[in-house]
Amino acid sequence: MTAWQWVKLVGNFLNLSTVAGAVVGVLGRATFSRGPRGLFFANGYKLGFPIAGAFTIGNVVLSKHDRAYFDNPALVRHEERHSWQYFCLIGLPMLPLYVVAAVVSFLLTGDPASRNPFERLADLKEGGYVEHPIQPIGKTVTQAFSGLKSRPKGP
Template sequence: MARTLLTAVNGTTLVGLGIAVLTGAKIRRGPGGILVAEGYRRKVPPATCFTIGSVIITRRTAEWLLDERRSGLLAHESRHAGQYAVLGPLFWPTYWVFCGYSWAATGTYGARNAFERHAGLERGGYRAAPLRPGLQRLRRSAATESPRPPSGSPSAD
């Protein structure tokens, strides 16, 4: 699969495997070229699972993640693997920029994060959140302003 090859070539899967091995997680094969590292025990990040390259690292067992009742979560994490395939190591700083934007806009790291939205917010355990009140007011005032024709246009004379 192209995603698996790209994450192998760009080194992100190697980083994911390294973290899995260094933290004592057991690596198992998953569907579609995904690897599942089960039994992650570190405190950071606090998520039940997270993805690095084509490696989904989970605190639970691989069976738990691969159970059909969690197919949405598996699909969410697999979309992140696709994002790693496209961006390679640039995924990390870009993801954190979007986390910062989301935090500034909503007070949550995921609600306005383009990566989480693309992967499916709810499938990943995230909830939609409204804009902070000040941003809501700014947005409403911008929407109510009537557009002005650019200077130099016939209706501006």
């Protein structure tokens, strides 16, 4: 680890974002392991929210997938950039700011990542995202409601 990665590791512990990530991982019954760059992987996360291949809280990267999912160096770089965002925003304020950014991105493009500055700064492509163009809000609303209608009904 570099000196700056140590600074981020300690900073995200002190600002409680890594502690929060560990608590979420425990609640989600994940299995923890050390990763590179001062990250911790929490694999086998069992809660259904958020809907993502992986998500980061502090220096903890949570995923429903197994450890092999993080064999992709680009994905690890993407998630490490998110850990830097927690450091720069002094921890947990990142969460509500991320939610607002995701909602705005969804309203603009129909996709929560495309215009989300946190995802763009973490590199959309390395995170496995496809950039969607800005579209009229009416199209976004139509897509959202048609997605709800096409969902299967309960038992």
